[in-house]
Amino acid sequence: MSTLTSLARAEAVVAERAQRITLVRHLHVADRPLVFVPLTLAGEANAPLAAMVGDDPDNPTLLIVPQPRNRDQRFAFAASLAEVVLPYVDSFRGDVEAVAVNRGKDIRVRYADAPQLLVPNPGGVAFTRLFGRSTRFRRTDGDYPVHPSVPLLGRWLTWFADRAEHPGSSALLAMTEALTGHWATGQSPLEDAQLAALMAWIDPPDGMTGTQAAAAAEDPVTCPPAGPTTDPGFDNEILAPAIEAYERAVAADSLVERRRAELEDVLRTQLEPTWRLMWRAVALLHDLPAGSRVAGRWAEDRDAFTNHCSHLDDGGVPQPRRDAAVAAAQRLHRLERAQASYDVQRAYDDPMVMADHRLTGEAFVGEVTAADPTRIDDSGKRRVLRPRITVTTADVVLVTPGTTLASPHRPTNQKATVVSVARNDAGTAEVVLELTGGMGSSLTPPAGSVPEVGERLCWTTLTGFFFPAGAFPSREETPWTHGGPPAPYDDDTPTAEDAQEEWS
Amino acid sequence: MNLAERLATIRGGVAPTRHNARTIAALTSNPGCARRAVLDCAGVDKQRLAAHIDHPARFGQSQFAITRGNAFEAQVKANGCAELLRLLRELLDLDIEEVAYDDLESVAGREGNDLRYARARTLLTHAAAQPDQAGTLFDHPLLRLDVAGQQAYLEPDLIAFQHAGRFHVVEIKSFAVIDGRADPGKVAAAAIQSAVYVLAMRTLLEEAGHDPEIVSHDVVLVCPRDFSNQPMAVLVDVRKQLAVLRRQLSRMTRIDALLADLPATLSFDLAVDDTGVPTRSPQSLIDALNEVEARYSPECLAACELAYFCRHEAHGCTAALGKSVREELGGIERVETALAIAREQRAPAEDQQEAAELLRAAARLRAELLSGVA
Ligand code: SF4
Numbered sequence: 001m002s003t004l005t006s007l008a009r010a011e012a013v014v015a016e017r018a019q020r021i022t023l024v025r026h027l028h029v030a031d032r033p034l035v036f037v038p039l040t041l042a043g044e045a046n047a048p049l050a051a052m053v054g055d056d057p058d059n060p061t062l063l064i065v066p067q068p069r070n071r072d073q074r075f076a077f078a079a080s081l082a083e084v085v086l087p088y089v090d091s092f093r094g095d096v097e098a099v100a101v102n103r104g105k106d107i108r109v110r111y112a113d114a115p116q117l118l119v120p121n122p123g124g125v126a127f128t129r130l131f132g133r134s135t136r137f138r139r140t141d142g143d144y145p146v147h148p149s150v151p152l153l154g155r156w157l158t159w160f161a162d163r164a165e166h167p168g169s170s171a172l173l174a175m176t177e178a179l180t181g182h183w184a185t186g187q188s189p190l191e192d193a194q195l196a197a198l199m200a201w202i203d204p205p206d207g208m209t210g211t212q213a214a215a216a217a218e219d220p221v222t223c224p225p226a227g228p229t230t231d232p233g234f235d236n237e238i239l240a241p242a243i244e245a246y247e248r249a250v251a252a253d254s255l256v257e258r259r260r261a262e263l264e265d266v267l268r269t270q271l272e273p274t275w276r277l278m279w280r281a282v283a284l285l286h287d288l289p290a291g292s293r294v295a296g297r298w299a300e301d302r303d304a305f306t307n308h309c310s311h312l313d314d315g316g317v318p319q320p321r322r323d324a325a326v327a328a329a330q331r332l333h334r335l336e337r338a339q340a341s342y343d344v345q346r347a348y349d350d351p352m353v354m355a356d357h358r359l360t361g362e363a364f365v366g367e368v369t370a371a372d373p374t375r376i377d378d379s380g381k382r383r384v385l386r387p388r389i390t391v392t393t394a395d396v397v398l399v400t401p402g403t404t405l406a407s408p409h410r411p412t413n414q415k416a417t418v419v420s421v422a423r424n425d426a427g428t429a430e431v432v433l434e435l436t437g438g439m440g441s442s443l444t445p446p447a448g449s450v451p452e453v454g455e456r457l458c459w460t461t462l463t464g465f466f467f468p469a470g471a472f473p474s475r476e477e478t479p480w481t482h483g484g485p486p487a488p489y490d491d492d493t494p495t496a497e498d499a500q501e502e503w504s
Numbered sequence: 505m506n507l508a509e510r511l512a513t514i515r516g517g518v519a520p521t522r523h524n525a526r527t528i529a530a531l532t533s534n535p536g537c538a539r540r541a542v543l544d545c546a547g548v549d550k551q552r553l554a555a556h557i558d559h560p561a562r563f564g565q566s567q568f569a570i571t572r573g574n575a576f577e578a579q580v581k582a583n584g585c586a587e588l589l590r591l592l593r594e595l596l597d598l599d600i601e602e603v604a605y606d607d608l609e610s611v612a613g614r615e616g617n618d619l620r621y622a623r624a625r626t627l628l629t630h631a632a633a634q635p636d637q638a639g640t641l642f643d644h645p646l647l648r649l650d651v652a653g654q655q656a657y658l659e660p661d662l663i664a665f666q667h668a669g670r671f672h673v674v675e676i677k678s679f680a681v682i683d684g685r686a687d688p689g690k691v692a693a694a695a696i697q698s699a700v701y702v703l704a705m706r707t708l709l710e711e712a713g714h715d716p717e718i719v720s721h722d723v724v725l726v727c728p729r730d731f732s733n734q735p736m737a738v739l740v741d742v743r744k745q746l747a748v749l750r751r752q753l754s755r756m757t758r759i760d761a762l763l764a765d766l767p768a769t770l771s772f773d774l775a776v777d778d779t780g781v782p783t784r785s786p787q788s789l790i791d792a793l794n795e796v797e798a799r800y801s802p803e804c805l806a807a808c809e810l811a812y813f814c815r816h817e818a819h820g821c822t823a824a825l826g827k828s829v830r831e832e833l834g835g836i837e838r839v840e841t842a843l844a845i846a847r848e849q850r851a852p853a854e855d856q857q858e859a860a861e862l863l864r865a866a867a868r869l870r871a872e873l874l875s876g877v878a
Contacts, residue, residue, distance in 0.1 A: 003866045006832035009825050013839045043569030045680030045731050134731050188802035188826040232564030321683050355869040
């Protein structure tokens with residue numbers, strides 16, 4: 001959080017309505033996302049109780065586990081979930097596009113679109129990860145065979161959960177986080193974790209303020225929690241008797257279907273409100289204009305999707321339980337780079353995000369008040385074009401001479417070096433910048449390649465979207481301090497034991 | 505009035521609420537709050553109080569979670585704790601074959617706390633005095649802790665394991681450890697609860713003349729492994745939790761200072777009439793609450809029964825938006841004040857100058873940027 005978003009929260013308290021904290025949307029919203037609202041049984045380790053899932057707001061699939069402690073029913077649930085998720089994922093394995101690589105010498109192919117899974121909150125992401133973990137090693141033969149779709153579902157859910165850790169990825173999004181990235185409410189971040197209360201601030205029903213709507217949304221009877229944990233009151237008063245009735249029906253072998261239908265009805269009451277909120281949230285996000293770099297990041301998701309498809313097609317092994325040392329370090333490094341790059345991209349895409357950096361003196365916005373576009377530096381061996389411009393700004397300027405700056409409004413290869421900073425009495429500052437790059441190779445700059453007097457520009461110390469890739473030892477060269485080279489596929493290879501892992 | 509009488513007045517004509525490791529652990533969650541300190545020291549039933557003033561707490565527990573917890577505990581303790589012993593042997597690297605198992609659960613169920621505590625004390629000090637004897641598992645020993653000058657008995661949810669003169673607190677929890685990782689929030693809660701037991705056991709042994717350090721600060725946490733029912737055990741170091749707990753408990757013994765500033769008639773009496781309704785009106789209880797200063801933060805929602813009342817009261821305070829928001833708004837207490845300063849409708853106080861500059865710059869930027877969208 002920053003001073004700006006905190007100020008927005010304060011404004012939301014007074015306005016009684018959530019306030020925008022970005023000017024654009026920083027994530028991809030698919031035309032046809034798969035919304036997934038899972039519920040678990042309290043006290044158990046990720047035991048599914050029910051889920052509502054689908055890509056059509058008017059036609060959700062309701063899945064339930066009538067006896068959540070029954071192992072076979074859990075795998076039946078997994079198989080039914082696979083019947084929705086796998087065809088959805090497969091539907092993106094159609095159109096492809098060619099991407100030039102290796103400076104245009106080669107091309108590779110990637111899918112033109114990719115699946116997007118939306119869950120209500122980080123708990124939904126954790127459910128996805130753990131459900132993937134508990135199903136991807138299952139075997140379709142041997143002692144406890146499962147339907148072949150179950151381990152495949154597990155591998156896809158794991159893929160989604162892995163992508164969710166990647167900053168800037170939109171393959172699996174937790175809706176509360178997607179929303180709080182774009183709006184500030186008049187309540188605390190802790191309370192924002194409740195999807196219903198959060199949505200109440202952003203989009204209150206007609207005739208209600210956000211404050212009133214959020215208060216109403218806290219009543220678990222009218223607004224059931226968005227899961228995966230259910231409301232304890234619901235568990236004790238409604239769910240437990242319904243499960244018992246079902247169990248009695250099974251024992252007596254009578255009215256089983258009827259009791260099952262009743263159980264479906266009570267679980268539907270817990271899922272449907274969240275289902276509707278999810279689609280309303282999708283529409284709200286959809287209405288925000290996308291930032292210019294969103295498509296580029298989604299292309300990375302499409303790359304990752306394409307790669308995982310090939311991995312599966314080539315008979316690759318399931319994701320390990322834990323990464324081996326080198327793989328873990330590489331992954332961490334990749335995530336750090338992605339985070340740094342995502343932060344810069346958001347600031348470049350969005351003046352409101354850049355404003356955070358203006359407040360801290362890492363960026364300033366001003367008008368070009370003087371320009372010397374044909375200035376030549378002949379102090380060195382070779383005469384070079386080094387135009388200078390003067391930018392006058394009312395922002396706090398903390399940059400010092402010698403600092404390199406870049407501008408979201410200029411070509412990425414154009415850089416500016418601070419020559420001098422002079423503050424004047426009016427509270428503004430005049431910054432003289434010397435430009436390099438982006439102006440061709442002759443001594444006269446092409447038209448438009450040097451900013452002109454009167455242009456309003458942002459300059460910042462945030463530069464570069466690409467960070468050097470780290471050098472890591474190969475698997476074989478894993479240092480002994482990190483356990484030495486792992487066995488091919490390490491000790492995390494799925495074993496027969498994994499396939500039969502107890503799940504009780 | 506001495507302290508005990510004063511606290512009795514505050515509590516009114518009802519028995520003090522009983523503590524357990526969870527409620528004592530909860531005392532550490534907002535140590536700066538005077539309201540809570542006063543109510544807890546006096547043993548006021550905050551749950552009933554909150555319900556009566558129409559801001560009920562929402563701490564329900566699902567029966568599924570309770571059932572699962574009980575089943576897992578029963579499984580670990582089955583056959584004289586055979587499974588538990590196996591885990592302890594592996595974890596603590598012991599070469600013992602068998603241990604004695606002593607269940608101190610009240611047999612008749614009618615035994616008073618004092619008696620049960622005396623029995624636990626006898627057995628535990630006896631074991632401490634004879635370190636060469638075989639290891640023993642003491643199940644359900646009733647312990648107590650001094651909370652604000654009162655002896656609070658702890659619901660005995662633990663097993664104390666003694667071997668070679670060393671004691672370990674064993675806690676059985678039913679949340680899963682999956683691929684070596686568990687829910688950090690649940691582990692933290694278990695750690696602070698275990699620390700309460702460690703402290704109580706240390707106190708008991710120290711009073712009997714033993715070295716309190718014979719109770720290890722490494723507690724044994726037993727949880728189901730992965731997605732199975734199979735138990736696994738890990739050691740959790742609770743030194744940090746012990747320090748926090750000691751600090752807070754000693755702070756509560758200085759309750760006099762807090763009470764000195766409060767009216768002598770202050771009372772949260774929840775005594776009921778024939779129909780079971782408290783005789784005091786909700787409004788008079790709210791008035792009493794207003795006498796004692798609170799320090800609400802959103803974390804209260806998960807930790808204190810009065811949270812919904814205090815949140816209501818704190819509406820419009822920057823602290824209600826969370827600690828970091830309050831800090832980023834320059835520590836200014838009221839939301840309207842912060843906004844008025846930011847919008848230059850109000851001059852900042854002496855100590856708000858620096859915050860004011862940043863807020864004004866932020867407000868200018870927001871206004872400039874939003875004028876483009878709106
Ligand atoms: S809820 Fe109220 S009484 Fe309880 S700790 Fe928070 S501020 Fe204090």
